[in-house]
Amino acid sequence: MEKYFELNERLGIKLPALHKNWEDYTFHTQQSILLEWEKIRGYIPDRIAELEEHINMKQASLSDESDFRKSCQLNTEIAELASIINDLWLWYRTNQDIGGKAHH
Template identity: 65%
Template sequence: MIEHFAFDQRLGIAIPDLTMEWDEYSAEIQQEILLTWEQTRGSIPDRIAELEEEINDKQAQLSDESDFPRSCQLNSEIADLASIINDLWLWYRANQVVSKVHL
């Protein structure tokens, strides 16, 4: 099933990378894709928890930081991590509907 997924470095998970329309895949391949996705999807909350820990660490650093440029950098890193979390939640929720419809 690896051929139907691509690892997204930013998100830290493999996401679907389908080259055809969903209905063009055989029922067997659809089931394999959905099974693989459900396994990946199940790991998303753990990935989010990891990123939240990173945010908490950076916020702790920020509270003790007196150097303005470093504070700006930390704020930017926190915003980037929050953006990744948002995108992960979108993947988690959007594909939940697809999985229920096709299972």
């Protein structure tokens, strides 16, 4: 399955990396890809929880921070983590429609 998925460093999960149209894969290969995707999808809520924990820690630091530059940096980091969470939810909702989304 390694050739059908690539690690996305930003999101911290593997994403589909299909190099041909979904219909060009055999039924068996499609089923194997979907099974692997379901395993990855199952991990997404845990990954989101990890990121939310990081956000909470940064927000706690932000509430005690008096240095303006450091506050701006923490806000930027929080925004990036929130963006990652948003993207993870989009992938989570992709469900079994990876055939259409993955090769675009």
